[in-house]
Amino acid sequence: MKALRFNGDVLVTGANSMEYLKKIKYNKAFIVTGGQSMFKSGVINKVKEYLGNDEERIFVYSGIGKNPTTEEVKKGIESIKKFEPDLVVAVGGGSPIDAAKIIALIYEYPELNVETLTKSILPEKRYKTKFVAIPSTSGTASEVTNVSVLTYEDINLKLGIKSPSLRPDIAILDGNIPMTLPYNIAAETGMDALTHAIEAYINKTSDDFTEVLAKGAIEGLIEWLPISCNNKDIESRQKVHNYQSMAGMAFSNSGLGMVHGISHAFGGKYNLAHGLTNAIILPYAMKYNSRDKEVFKKFEKLSTAVGFNIIEKVESLNKELGIAGCIKDAGISEEDFNRDYDLLVENSMCGSTVANPIKIDIEVMKKLVKTVYNGTEIDY
Structure with a gap:
């Protein structure tokens, strides 16, 4: 017997499919992204627009590098705990999506420790947040996987963390975004x-x-x-x-x-x-x-x-x-x-x-x- 799972609840594909965000109901949205590319291309503004442009209900955590580190994730965890969202939207390459997976997981299960995730038995599900992944690059497929890869700088090694709870609920494959x-x-x-x-x-x-x-x-x-x-x-x-x-x-x-x-x-x-x-x-x-x-x-x-x-x-x-x-x-x-x-x-x-x-x-x-x-x- 083999149990297979290919994506979360919904996969939306096609040009302009990011408009699907308009259908999502939420109280507070926590957006995770990388450096400046998603800001410069206008994608972050589009995400905010489709979510209703309510600054009090939307927080953007940016600065995730091309190889997300445990320190970047820890800072994100501190921010999400203060904001207390019920929606997480990861926008960008595989790195911010991977980082957002761990941020959302530890937000819900604060007893977990970033340093020991690879040796821990992780929860099967998330209940606290709806998780949307919008990739800007066409490579990692982090939007449909149950894996997050973090760089552990103390040992100079990238390690994969696996759990069904890491798979995003909604994946949006909007071809307009990788155009840049x-x-x-x-x-x-x-x-x-x-x-x-x-x-x-x-x-x-x-x-x-x-x-x-x-x-x-x-x-x-x-x-x-x-x-x-x-x-x-x-x-x-x-x-x-x-x-x-x-x-x-x-x-x-x-x-x-x-x-x-x-x-x-x-x-x-x-x-x-x-x-x-x-x-x-x-x-x-x-x-x-x-x-x-x-x-x-x-x-x-x-x-x-x-x-x-x-x-x-x-x-x-x-x-x-x-x-x-x-x-x-x-x-x-x-x-x-x-x-x-x-x-x-x-x-x-x-x-x-x-x-x-x-x-x-x-x-x-x-x-x-x-x-x-x-x-x-x-x-x-």
Whole structure:
């Protein structure tokens, strides 16, 4: 028996779908967002407008970075406790949505501690707030998942926190919002989504439902991501927005793999963008995992579907989108890498690496970490 859940109560999609906010009844709304992009683009003002523009009933907590930290979340918890809302609206990339998940959870369950969330048994539901997620980037699919990723600065590591109570109640996929994404962010977040879809598709716990969602997302992203980056038109941006959410629905049920384990190690240490590190690591992990017979067969199916060898296609897509070929080319110096190597290896063994189709031991990980940093061939 397997219990599957693909999103919260409602998923609203399409251009101008943010107007759905007008239908939500609330007493006080707590909006969580990142830096300035959602203000400059006018999205925050739109959210306020659709919620009624009542300043006494709306509070905006901003400043969540690209890799949300425990300190940013703690400050948000302090603010939400003072404001006492019954509606939480997360607007922006995966980072503010992930942060808002934890802020809303601990607001309702103050006995929980941010530092010990990864080791705690978390509540199954929230009752105090309605939670709306409005993504501005097309990658993390945090709007439909039961996962939040936080950076624990004391250990230089990004850790995933899982619970059904973290899944937003309402997801709004408004294609107008990612229209403002610059080329590199659209490319990196899109490759993040492709990583989610591929790792979900080859995961050993994948099932009929997640396989179809993941495979559909892979085919859709390979076709529409380059168009979205280059043309920046509403059709392609909405398509990528939808496909990335499908990838999230798949991986939140099936799990991921070592791309995310290694990515979180590098991202947590060097504050690299998550989509960028995933994109860099993905083809190396695909090559290594293809030695598994089941994975190899699935890659053959994907190759037939897209008309190219799927691993070569991912590599060429990275090049086409201007993604660095290795972590070194992303700006991490050899001095820093050599100094931090043992920590990176240790941290890469954590998180989603344990769910990789091929079990990875420490000796193999030592080689993999060097491979993705230097961009060398996998010959082991």
